[in-house]
Amino acid sequence: MGRLRQLLAAAWRSAADKMAIGLSFACLVHCLLLPVAIALIPAAGGLAGLPEELHLMLFLVAVPISASAIVAGYRRHGAFLPGAIAAIGLALIGTGAIAGLAVLVETSITVLGSVLLVAAHLGNWRSNSRVSLGEAGIIASSQNA
Numbered sequence: 339m340g341r342l343r344q345l346l347a348a349a350w351r352s353a354a355d356k357m358a359i360g361l362s363f364a365c366l367v368h369c370l371l372l373p374v375a376i377a378l379i380p381a382a383g384g385l386a387g388l389p390e391e392l393h394l395m396l397f398l399v400a401v402p403i404s405a406s407a408i409v410a411g412y413r414r415h416g417a418f419l420p421g422a423i424a425a426i427g428l429a430l431i432g433t434g435a436i437a438g439l440a441v442l443v444e445t446s447i448t449v450l451g452s453v454l455l456v457a458a459h460l461g462n463w464r465s466n467s468r469v470s471l472g473e474a475g476i477i478a479s480s481q482n483a
């Protein structure tokens with residue numbers, strides 16, 4: 339029973355980090371590639387109304403997934419940095435989604451927030467892996483932790 343719970347917890351930690359990274363990438367693609375697509379294919383201009391709602395949706399989905407991955411990770415590896423970076427990233431994405439800023443400003447802070455969120459979850463993931471490797475006796479658990 340304990341073993342199964344451990345496996346499920348490990349699967350969730352890994353999946354939540356991946357989902358948070360995937361959401362961030364979805365926004366990066368949307369923010370960075372959509373303007374290019376519209377410039378190259380004028381017909382894609384119909385998608386131009388997408389930004390605001392998409393950012394709000396991404397934000398609302400990203401917050402619980404990111405928070406649960408960060409909290410689960412923190413309990414496991416005790417590293418403070420991934421949570422701090424994720425909080426800044428989410429704050430930037432949230433500001434972009436809610437504040438009704440000029441498009442260029444919104445895109446800039448949303449892209450920055452997404453990059454920070456990706457970095458935070460990669461760090462979280464790596465710290466988790468390090469704990470797992472330590473548990474498996476592959477590396478010393480205190481090494482570079």
Ligand SMILES: [Zn+2]
Pocket residue numbers: 364365366368369393448
């Ligand atoms: Zn976007």
